[in-house]
Amino acid sequence: MHTDRLARFESPDFPVLSVYVNRQSLHASVRAGICDLLKPLRAYEGLDHDAQMSLRADFEAVVGLADRIDSDPSPAAAVFACQGEGLFEYLPLAAPVWDIASVSDRPYLRPLRSVRQPEAVVVAVVDRKHAWIYRGDGTVLWPLEVIEESESHKGNFGGFSGYEERGARSHAEALEHRHFRLVADRLFEHGRAPGYDRLVVGGHEETIAGFEAFLHPYLRDRLIGSFIVDPHTMSDAEIAGHVDGFLIDAQRRAERSLASKVSDTADEGGRAALGLTNVLEAVNNGAVDHLVVAGRFTRDGVVCPTCGRLERIGDRCPACGSDTTRVHDIVDAAIEQVLRTGGRAEQISVASPLDPHGIGALLRFSVRVA
Numbered sequence: 001m002h003t004d005r006l007a008r009f010e011s012p013d014f015p016v017l018s019v020y021v022n023r024q025s026l027h028a029s030v031r032a033g034i035c036d037l038l039k040p041l042r043a044y045e046g047l048d049h050d051a052q053m054s055l056r057a058d059f060e061a062v063v064g065l066a067d068r069i070d071s072d073p074s075p076a077a078a079v080f081a082c083q084g085e086g087l088f089e090y091l092p093l094a095a096p097v098w099d100i101a102s103v104s105d106r107p108y109l110r111p112l113r114s115v116r117q118p119e120a121v122v123v124a125v126v127d128r129k130h131a132w133i134y135r136g137d138g139t140v141l142w143p144l145e146v147i148e149e150s151e152s153h154k155g156n157f158g159g160f161s162g163y164e165e166r167g168a169r170s171h172a173e174a175l176e177h178r179h180f181r182l183v184a185d186r187l188f189e190h191g192r193a194p195g196y197d198r199l200v201v202g203g204h205e206e207t208i209a210g211f212e213a214f215l216h217p218y219l220r221d222r223l224i225g226s227f228i229v230d231p232h233t234m235s236d237a238e239i240a241g242h243v244d245g246f247l248i249d250a251q252r253r254a255e256r257s258l259a260s261k262v263s264d265t266a267d268e269g270g271r272a273a274l275g276l277t278n279v280l281e282a283v284n285n286g287a288v289d290h291l292v293v294a295g296r297f298t299r300d301g302v303v304c305p306t307c308g309r310l311e312r313i314g315d316r317c318p319a320c321g322s323d324t325t326r327v328h329d330i331v332d333a334a335i336e337q338v339l340r341t342g343g344r345a346e347q348i349s350v351a352s353p354l355d356p357h358g359i360g361a362l363l364r365f366s367v368r369v370a
């Protein structure tokens with residue numbers, strides 16, 4: 001089931017069990033980890049007989065999945081179960097999440113939303129006569145092609161004629177420039193594939209500097225790092241290690257810059273909200289363009305089942321007067337609301353100016369808090 005379908009799933013009569021578990025956690029086994037997560041939920045109260053039976057069946061079904069999760073290569077898994085409504089979803093996850101189990105009237109999606117998808121990257125290891133081009137996501141590398149310097153001799157590539165290559169002091173240097181230009185052109189082609197919007201370059205120190213000057217400006221903007229490597233002794237694992245480090249650094253830079261943007265915009269009185277009260281008001285007004293949560297900042301709250309209004313407290317909805325429903329994580333409800341109204345939501349993991357506020361948002365229009 002697609003995440004969006006899970007987001008639309010609601011069950012007023014039967015409880016929905018959501019469980020996130022890492023394959024390698026502090027527990028002796030996945031089974032022990034799951035049992036530990038479920039223990040506080042077994043005393044769940046306020047359910048009628050049928051709902052209680054449905055939840056009990058879900059507990060058993062999730063515990064029964066332990067061996068499968070244990071043998072799955074994925075580092076973590078999410079399970080959503082609601083026997084009474086016929087829901088059972090097992091999702092292997094690409095990255096570790098936080099271990100949590102919850103019971104609600106809909107799937108708890110926040111840990112799932114916060115799992116980063118592996119980022120695609122193009123990697124080029126270049127020397128004077130060759131270039132090894134890969135695609136990868138930091139963990140896995142796929143070789144794309146090896147370019148030989150002789151390929152740039154074919155035809156009249158780049159308008160080359162003898163020593164006329166601009167800036168070249170010798171014939172050897174002119175050939176090198178021509179090779180670099182061919183590699184840069186091929187990289188441009190590879191980098192245009194959808195989703196591949198980052199570039200990493202490797203090679204000998206002097207080659208890297210020379211080669212980067214030939215990169216198309218489009219690619220230079222996407223260059224997230226370069227590493228020194230001897231192309232004749234390099235291994236895929238060594239390259240992947242460098243790439244992974246650059247991807248993590250780039251991600252952290254992007255998160256810090258997003259948090260600063262929210263904080264600075266709010267400080268200047270611009271279209272931004274800081275802190276849970278202000279952010280909830282903005283969410284209720286459909287004003288949030290980009291919601292940003294500092295780590296696992298979590299607060300309980302109430303949701304109006306009739307008009308969807310989110311509040312920290314209150315038995316009755318101030319907008320429509322309906323009885324509200326308690327939720328253990330109002331931030332999760334805010335994230336789902338923002339995504340439903342076409343906004344973006346992100347949970348960042350770096351220390352940032354957002355930390356004292358827990359949550360912030362860039363807004364489409366200003367919202368005054370009553």
Ligand SMILES: [Zn+2]
Pocket residue numbers: 304305306307308309317318319320321322
């Ligand atoms: Zn309401």
